[in-house]
Amino acid sequence: MENSKTLKVALSQISPVWLDKTGTLAKVEAQIVDAGKNSAELIIFGEALVPGYPFWLALTGGAEWNTELNKELHAHYVSNAVCIEEGDLDGICDLAKQHQMSVYLGIIERPKDRGGHSIYASLVYINSEGKISSVHRKLQPTYDERLTWSPGDGNGLVVHELKDFTVGGLNCWENWMPLPRASLYAQGENLHVAVWPGSDHNTRDITRFIARESRSYVISVSCLMTRDNFPKETPHLDAILKNAPQVLANGGSCVAGPDGEWILEPVLNKEGNLFVDLDFQRVLQERQNFDPVGHYSRPDVTKLIVDRERQTTVQFGSLKEKD
Numbered sequence: 507m508e509n510s511k512t513l514k515v516a517l518s519q520i521s522p523v524w525l526d527k528t529g530t531l532a533k534v535e536a537q538i539v540d541a542g543k544n545s546a547e548l549i550i551f552g553e554a555l556v557p558g559y560p561f562w563l564a565l566t567g568g569a570e571w572n573t574e575l576n577k578e579l580h581a582h583y584v585s586n587a588v589c590i591e592e593g594d595l596d597g598i599c600d601l602a603k604q605h606q607m608s609v610y611l612g613i614i615e616r617p618k619d620r621g622g623h624s625i626y627a628s629l630v631y632i633n634s635e636g637k638i639s640s641v642h643r644k645l646q647p648t649y650d651e652r653l654t655w656s657p658g659d660g661n662g663l664v665v666h667e668l669k670d671f672t673v674g675g676l677n678c679w680e681n682w683m684p685l686p687r688a689s690l691y692a693q694g695e696n697l698h699v700a701v702w703p704g705s706d707h708n709t710r711d712i713t714r715f716i717a718r719e720s721r722s723y724v725i726s727v728s729c730l731m732t733r734d735n736f737p738k739e740t741p742h743l744d745a746i747l748k749n750a751p752q753v754l755a756n757g758g759s760c761v762a763g764p765d766g767e768w769i770l771e772p773v774l775n776k777e778g779n780l781f782v783d784l785d786f787q788r789v790l791q792e793r794q795n796f797d798p799v800g801h802y803s804r805p806d807v808t809k810l811i812v813d814r815e816r817q818t819t820v821q822f823g824s825l826k827e828k829d
Contacts, residue, residue, distance in 0.1 A: 510669040511786040513697075516541035516549040516779045517770075519759040521730040522558035524737055527586040527594065530556045534611065535601055541779050542605030547634070548668060549779070552701050552729035552759075553612040553678045554627050557586040559703040559729065563650040565749045566742065578741045580654055587616035587625045590641065595630065603636030608668055610675055610727075612701045614655075615643065619818055624656045629675050629701055631666055640664045644677040645686060661816040665693040670786040671723075675699035681712055689812045691720055692799045696764075696789045702728040704755020706772040718766030721792040723784055730777055731755040764792035 518537040523529030534551060541549045553559070562568060562579050570576060588594045595611075602609050608631070615628035627644040643658025663686060665674040674690035674697075681687065681700045690698065698716055702708050709726040717724040731754040736743060753775070761770040761782050770782055796802050 513548060513669055513671055513784045513786070514544075514546050515725060515761075515782050515784060516544065516546035517725060517727045517759045517761070517782070518549055518551045518779050519728060519730060519757045519773065520551070520555070520777050521732070521735045521755075522555050524558040524731070524735055525582055525586050525740060526737060527557045527588060530558065531594070531597065535597055537779055538598070538601045538605060538607065538609065541781075542601075542607060544779070544781055546607055546779070546781065548608045548610070548673070550610040550699055550701065550725060550727040551612055552727050553629070553703050554614055555729050556588055556611065556613045557583075558614075559731065559755070560651065560654050561731065561750070561754055562742070562746050563653055566745050568650055568653050575742050575745060576653075582741050583614070583654060584616060584623065584625055586614075588613040588628075589616045589618065589622070590630075590638065591618045595632070595638065599632055599636040599638065601636075602632045602634060606634045608632065608634050608666070608673075610673075610699050610701065612677065612729075615641065617643075619816065620656070621819070625654065626658050627651070627655050627677050628658070629662070629677050629699075631673075631675070633666065639666055642675065642677070645680055645683070648679045659817040660689075660812050660814045663689045663812055663814060665690055665695045668697070671697045671784070673697040673699060675701065678702050678708070681716060685810055687716065687720070688799070688810050691722075692810065695720070696722045696786075697784070698722050698724045700724060700726045702726060702758070704728040704731055704757060706756060706758030706760075706774060709758040709760050710772050713760050714762045714766045714768070717762035717764060720798060721764045721796055722789060723764060723769075724762045725782075726761075727759045728757050729755050730757050730775070764789050
């Protein structure tokens with residue numbers, strides 16, 4: 507009989523085929539197949555993995571106005587973004603169903619409900635039946651990310667049941683935002699997924715902090731990126747490489763338990779799937795003395811309101827009054 511209180515998770519720490527949607531999706535599919543062979547029930551990929559993080563912004567003067575370089579790189583990026591409505595993730599969904607595995611995947615999304623020309627850093631949850639259950643668009647792109655990514659909304663601030671666990675996720679520096687975290691805690695989250703573009707300077711402190719605050723498991727998954735990962739056909743590659751360090755993202759994927767202690771310390775510069783087994787009972791043990799939205803909360807004094815409406819620029823309908 508299946509044990510509902512244990513969960514095997516794969517942390518897929520890989521590099522993208524940078525700014526190549528098709529090539530990167532092929533790598534994602536290969537990682538899912540590998541995780542399936544190892545009996546994983548949930549696999550997690552880093553932020554913006556498909557088709558990659560916009561590293562050029564910090565390397566080529568991304569804030570310069572109306573330049574050929576910035577325009578051409580942005581257009582190349584948008585052209586390789588994921589359009590869910592056009593079936594770009596159908597192959598991933600099929601594999602999730604085939605292997606009865608849930609998936610958290612960081613993508614650059616080009617949604618048709620916002621016109622199809624702007625892009626969002628989105629975290630997609632696909633359940634073990636191969637259905638896309640949520641698409642969380644990053645609420646606030648960080649610093650230079652705002653030059654290419656659009657701000658999202660609260661529609662994807664939801665959690666999902668997975669055996670006895672309740673999983674939720676946020677993108678990168680959203681994990682530093684107390685209120686989005688609280689919105690997931692309040693829905694019963696006990697397995698928090700934090701996805702990052704890469705590097706242990708992001709994951710090392712906050713992973714344990716969120717675990718200790720929430721008394722939940724926290725899994726941080728990052729991407730990898732080196733100079734060698736830039737495809738030769740990338741527009742303006744010479745300008746990008748001129749100021750690029752050898753390592754742009756060193757990984758740092760890791761797991762903290764509900765007591766805030768390491769289950770898996772940050773793993774650096776290693777590509778592939780990392781596997782951990784989680785025991786749900788540890789959540790209940792740690793909630794005995796602290797539960798941030800339960801017995802250790804005061805909703806009569808402080809309360810959070812979340813707007814989950816999917817933002818859109820236009821609503822179509824009749825202007826005629828109805829009888």
